[in-house]
Amino acid sequence: MNAHAMYNDVELVSKDELITKQAKLVKRIAFHLMHRLPPNVQAEDLIQAGMIGLIEASRQYDPTQGASFETYAGIRVRGAMLDEIRRSDWTPRSVHRKSREAAEALRNIEQETGRDASDTEVASRLGISLSAYHQILTESMSAHIFSFDQPDENTGETIALPESNDVGPSENMQHGSFKTALANAIKNLPERESLVMSLYYDEDLNLREIGEILGVSESRVCQIHGQALIRLKARLSDWTAPDHEL
Numbered sequence: 142m143n144a145h146a147m148y149n150d151v152e153l154v155s156k157d158e159l160i161t162k163q164a165k166l167v168k169r170i171a172f173h174l175m176h177r178l179p180p181n182v183q184a185e186d187l188i189q190a191g192m193i194g195l196i197e198a199s200r201q202y203d204p205t206q207g208a209s210f211e212t213y214a215g216i217r218v219r220g221a222m223l224d225e226i227r228r229s230d231w232t233p234r235s236v237h238r239k240s241r242e243a244a245e246a247l248r249n250i251e252q253e254t255g256r257d258a259s260d261t262e263v264a265s266r267l268g269i270s271l272s273a274y275h276q277i278l279t280e281s282m283s284a285h286i287f288s289f290d291q292p293d294e295n296t297g298e299t300i301a302l303p304e305s306n307d308v309g310p311s312e313n314m315q316h317g318s319f320k321t322a323l324a325n326a327i328k329n330l331p332e333r334e335s336l337v338m339s340l341y342y343d344e345d346l347n348l349r350e351i352g353e354i355l356g357v358s359e360s361r362v363c364q365i366h367g368q369a370l371i372r373l374k375a376r377l378s379d380w381t382a383p384d385h386e387l
Contacts, residue, residue: 160199163214167191170219176347187222194221240281240371242267243274248375257331260368278367279360319377326376334369337362 171187198217202210246266250258264274327338333355340346340354348362355362 160195163195163211163218164192166211166215167195167218170215171222174219174222182226186225190221190225191218194218197221236280239277240374243277243281244371244374244378247371248378251375257372260364275364278364278371280367281371282363282367322377323373326373329376330369330372334365334372337365338369341366 167188168191171184171191174187175182175184194217195214198210198214201217202213204210206213243263247258247263250262250266260274260278261271264271267274327335330338336355337351340351341348346354348359348366352359352362357365
């Protein structure tokens with residue numbers, strides 16, 4: 142066996158070991174995401190996509206860049222799972238349509254009044270009952286994939302990376318500008334919506350725990366969260382294509 146072949150064998154074993162050691166990471170991220178997804182999303186599908194992401198991470202990992210393999214792999218695994226969710230899109234088209242209509246109504250009201258639109262105003266503009274609008278908010282929450290977390294050493298939780306590995310300066314600038322716009326939009330949400338978003342995404346609390354803090358039901362927290370997402374969709378409409386879901 143020549144030296145080149147021996148090096149390739151060592152490299153292969155090293156990559157296999159990396160994949161084996163981080164297999165549990167894939168399941169951990171998958172089940173963490175499952176808590177924020179509709180019940181018809183299957184954990185097995187996420188794990189399969191995550192394993193592909195893990196294999197790709199083992200091929201592309203460069204230890205000279207400073208990040209540990211676990212951190213790097215976590216980012217790639219979660220990105221692969223989110224890509225799979227976006228490609229499959231288990232959410233019914235009617236939910237996306239109603240969410241867009243609600244965002245449009247909310248945007249028009251806020252442009253006309255110069256203040257935050259209320260649930261009642263949006264429901265009235267849509268010509269539906271308040272309970273029907275609250276149902277839209279509940280459905281919208283499960284339809285959106287959102288993350289504002291910083292990279293975590295254990296789970297790799299972070300904003301999803303672009304699908305393509307060939308991201309140029311203009312794309313990086315655009316992504317950075319969107320993140321800035323998103324941060325500003327979140328900062329300017331009504332107080333209760335901003336608090337729910339912070340507790341859910343930054344503190345990683347579930348809806349029941351947030352409800353206990355706010356003194357409201359779990360279903361009401363879900364509605365507040367959905368309202369925040371629709372408000373963000375409305376306020377960031379210049380950044381999103383008509384068929385893109387935040």
